Amino acid sequence: MPIHDQGYRRYQGTRAAIGRSWQVMARAGVMSIVTKRQFMGLMLFAWAPFVVRAVQIYVSATFQQAAFLAPKGETFREFLDQQGAFVFFVTIYVGAGLIANDRRANALQLYLSKPMTSAEYVAGKLAILFLFLVSVTFLPAMSLLLTQAVFAGSLTFVRNNLYLLPAITLFSLAQVLLASTTMLALSSLSKSSRFVGVMYAGLFFFTTALFNALRGITGRSSFAWLSPTAALEQLGDVIFRLTPRYQLSPGIAAVTVLVMIAGSFWILMRRVRGVEIVT
Amino acid sequence: MSDISQAPHVQEPPPLAERFSGPVVQADHLSVRYGKNFALNDVTAVFPPGAVGLLGPNGAGKSTLLKSLLGFLVPEKGSMKVLGLDVARSPLEIRERIGYMPESDSHIPGMNAVSFVAYCGQLSGLPATDAMQRAHEVLYYVGLGEARYRNLETYSTGMKQRIKLAQAIVHDPDLLFLDEPTNGMDPKGRDEMLELIHDLAHNKNVNLILSSHLLPDVEFTCDHVVVMDKGTVATYGPIAALKGTTGRVYELRVKGDEGRFVEVLQAAGYEVSHTDEDVMRVFVPGATDDSSKVLFALAAKERLQVRHLRPSIPTLEDVFARAVGEV
Numbered sequence: 001m002p003i004h005d006q007g008y009r010r011y012q013g014t015r016a017a018i019g020r021s022w023q024v025m026a027r028a029g030v031m032s033i034v035t036k037r038q039f040m041g042l043m044l045f046a047w048a049p050f051v052v053r054a055v056q057i058y059v060s061a062t063f064q065q066a067a068f069l070a071p072k073g074e075t076f077r078e079f080l081d082q083q084g085a086f087v088f089f090v091t092i093y094v095g096a097g098l099i100a101n102d103r104r105a106n107a108l109q110l111y112l113s114k115p116m117t118s119a120e121y122v123a124g125k126l127a128i129l130f131l132f133l134v135s136v137t138f139l140p141a142m143s144l145l146l147t148q149a150v151f152a153g154s155l156t157f158v159r160n161n162l163y164l165l166p167a168i169t170l171f172s173l174a175q176v177l178l179a180s181t182t183m184l185a186l187s188s189l190s191k192s193s194r195f196v197g198v199m200y201a202g203l204f205f206f207t208t209a210l211f212n213a214l215r216g217i218t219g220r221s222s223f224a225w226l227s228p229t230a231a232l233e234q235l236g237d238v239i240f241r242l243t244p245r246y247q248l249s250p251g252i253a254a255v256t257v258l259v260m261i262a263g264s265f266w267i268l269m270r271r272v273r274g275v276e277i278v279t
Numbered sequence: 280m281s282d283i284s285q286a287p288h289v290q291e292p293p294p295l296a297e298r299f300s301g302p303v304v305q306a307d308h309l310s311v312r313y314g315k316n317f318a319l320n321d322v323t324a325v326f327p328p329g330a331v332g333l334l335g336p337n338g339a340g341k342s343t344l345l346k347s348l349l350g351f352l353v354p355e356k357g358s359m360k361v362l363g364l365d366v367a368r369s370p371l372e373i374r375e376r377i378g379y380m381p382e383s384d385s386h387i388p389g390m391n392a393v394s395f396v397a398y399c400g401q402l403s404g405l406p407a408t409d410a411m412q413r414a415h416e417v418l419y420y421v422g423l424g425e426a427r428y429r430n431l432e433t434y435s436t437g438m439k440q441r442i443k444l445a446q447a448i449v450h451d452p453d454l455l456f457l458d459e460p461t462n463g464m465d466p467k468g469r470d471e472m473l474e475l476i477h478d479l480a481h482n483k484n485v486n487l488i489l490s491s492h493l494l495p496d497v498e499f500t501c502d503h504v505v506v507m508d509k510g511t512v513a514t515y516g517p518i519a520a521l522k523g524t525t526g527r528v529y530e531l532r533v534k535g536d537e538g539r540f541v542e543v544l545q546a547a548g549y550e551v552s553h554t555d556e557d558v559m560r561v562f563v564p565g566a567t568d569d570s571s572k573v574l575f576a577l578a579a580k581e582r583l584q585v586r587h588l589r590p591s592i593p594t595l596e597d598v599f600a601r602a603v604g605e606v
Contacts, residue, residue: 008416008417009416011409016404018372018404019371024401101389102388105385105388109379109385110379113349113374114399117371273351274350
């Protein structure tokens, strides 16, 4: 029997409105990653600091002798700083191949031949990384705040430190957006996810090393803007109402982070195309 | 008891009228440039509904035209309409209604065939359950039913061509863009692919534009042809009409100075092209039944022996050769 006799029929059902493809992409991307045991192991590991802090809060709330362990506003800042390591690993694990693998398999032309814009494509990819990064930053930090209220049996701490709610949200957002957009931009520059991972790590370590070298030579930390990580730390201190650790204006730190994010979007909009033109 | 006539797999395709019936593509003075080179130079063409072949040698601008119609390339000047919609203004509405089978090997990594095709269906707006159901159906249709749970990275070249077709038709497009669909396929696979394309166009009423440099592929599957050469449209029209140009084609072989004889024929206003078998094809415009005598007379005048002379049927190859000036 000729193969075409297997049948092909017209589609009479409904179609989703244009502009929702990024959700389909995000859902599929998340599902493909959560099925990896290795990654789930990493996520469990990323929540270990939360468990340690939760125990600390429980002990301080339960035993008078351990009252010195009671959380302060800066506890949450420190916690998010610690989570930075997991942000780094999750970003590399999830993000390195997000666009690079599509470029390797020539999938961009398939995606963009569907009713979706390149902005939607980027949004779909960004959503995948964003979701996982939020789950190792914002989510455990907020859960920690909730845990404190539950173990203390009152909302006094939360009420006294109400700024923590926007601070955690804002700093997590800055942390996550900086990591995810930078990684996606790098991912769009190569067809090899391994190379992208190396580039990201290189960018992270090289800029930090450069800043530390200049700091060592000049004895001043005003070069913190050279390192996105240092700029983010500076911004975090300001957001959490702590004494800034570097001699860098918070405005410049914010501009550094914003320039990195905007630059990444600029690269993405130029690299995510249905056709690669080499002239 | 379920009524078998309600079963989805026996549902007849709706009549042609339900598909878009106007010109599926209109290009008006379209120019696209890569750097300093014009890939398309003032292209004006109308693609009627049905199966249209986009024919031309490599580098003629066929793929560039398709990519411009998809909105991947922004033209330097000119305008395009696909299914009556302006490409510059409504690219997403257009892409919702078209299917694109790219020339190069393309897939989404880490997926098996059925997940991939269903995913493409969802990206085109189908609900998840419908997309999965149609993914199974189209995979059977393209002959990958048994291999639909295999990872795409393990597929052969021929299977990859079929999966590209499956993802292009899963959402039941009104118009299909097929870019070199038989590339890299073995003869049997190629025949099956052409059968599929023919079936889609003629039995399933899917409008399609088949870009190819292979004349037999276009001749087998299409009713109309647009011949491109060096970024311009060389000729276009129904294949039957183009082949039926007043005149007659002869296959001719002579003994002697063949090059000189070609010059004589061309001087007499005849078009000559060569085949692989040392036989020239001579197109005699406005010929009558006894025009072969003229060829004998010309050979005799040049003191050449006619070793082979046979009337032939005009093919798309003749149309192509005339259009791009290879005569």
